[in-house]
Amino acid sequence: MKQVNIGGVPEHFNLAWYLTLKNGEYKAEGINLRWHDYFGGTGAMCKSLRSGEIDIAVILTEGIIKDIIDGNPSSIVQTFVETPLIWGIHVADKSEFKTIKDIKGTRAAISRYGSGSHLMAYINAKNNNWNLDTDLNFEVIKNLTGAVEGLTNGDADYFMWEKFTTKPLVDDGTFRRIGECPSPWPCFVIAVRDEFIENNKEELKIILDIINTTTLDFKSIPSIDRTISNRYDQEIEDVQEWLSITEWSQDVIDEKTIEKVQDELLKLDIISKKVNYSNLVTKI
Template identity: 85%
Template sequence: MKKVNIGGVPEHFNLAWYLTLKNGEYKDAGINLRWHDYYGGTGAMCKALRSGEIDIAVILTEGIIKDIIAGNPSKIIQTFVKTPLIWGIHVATNSKFESLEDIRGTRAAISRYGSGSHLMAYINAKNNNWDLNKDLKFEVIKNLDGAVKGLNDGVADYFMWEKFTTKPLVDNGTFRRIGNCPSPWPCFVIAVRNEFIENQKEDLKTILDIINITTTDFKSIPSIDKTIANRYDQKLEDVQEWLSLTEWSQEVIDEKTIENVQDELLKLDIIPKKMEYSELITII
């Protein structure tokens, strides 16, 4: 049986992968798919793709585009979640900061350089007409646990992470959310190492077929809202709101979207150049 390593964040967006793994659907197709949680998010997954630690990543669109342009030997093969990610902007509960204007020029906690939390800090700064050179400062905190410690110890001042993932920390008084910043594009794509695409295309097609069947009907799974609430320690009403806002995709990301992402990243000086659609995307 062929072993395939896949990585993603341990969040509700990826429950469909857990369900198909639990049901043994990949093993039934002769594939030993091994899931790896990446608490460090997109930056950690980019590193894992480069090293060959994983073959496939369910990863933030802007992060993987940036890293492919920087030399990551991978391609995007499909959109996974086509709706934007809603990034909550958080401060420690006892912080003196009350508004987005208050955090201008202060230190953003980021999981690592090149991560979603890093790139979206630029988007938030642009949305609020900040000076990108003077008003952005960063402290690397590795993951969500690091952000909790960093904000409460005063190492950093604010932290951007997916709104619903951090909602329990807002509810229990660890964080206060002072704003939201939706990503201006589909949030998650599936990226695959070029070597794997070349050598195991049929296995890749099988994996996509299985996951796409599940995501097509994901919202119709009986009591899926209760399953998510229990598994991810979420309030049922928050899960129901999240489900109403989230749409999965089974399609290849289109050329216009890729252009828009690159245009935005180039304007923000996050990438040094743009690449052709065919250099970033492979249609399986």
């Protein structure tokens, strides 16, 4: 049986992977797919793709594009979630900051450099006409637990993370959400190490077929809202709202979207150059 390692954030977006694994669908095809939770998000997954610790990552679009341009020997094989990610902008509940204007020039908590929380801080700064050189400061906090500690202790001032994942922390008074910042493109893609693509194309096709069959009808799964609510400790109303605004994809990311992401990252000085579509995307 072929062992394949895959990584992703332990969030509701990836429940389809859990369900297909639980049903033994990959093993039925001779593939031992091993899921690895990445609490540190995209930056941590980029590192593991580079080292070969994982073969596949369900990863933020902007983060993996930046890392492939920076030398990560991987390729995007398809879009996973078509809709934007809604990033909540959070401060500690007892913080003096009340609006996005108040956090200009303060310290953003980020999981690591090159992560989504890092890159989206630039998008938020641009949206609000901040000076990208003087109005952005960063404190590395590794993950959501680190963000809770960092904001509560005053080591950082604000934190950007997917708003439904952090909603329980807003509800219990740990964080206050002072704004939102949607990603300007499809939020999650599936990226695969180039070496794995070259040597295991048939297995990769099978894995993609299985997950795509599930995401195609994901919203029709009986009581899926209750399953998500129970598994991820979220209010049923929040889950229903999230499901209503989220669409999965079974398609290869298009050239226009890749151009848009690169244009934005280049403008923000996050990447130093643009590369051809074929350098970033492999069609399976």
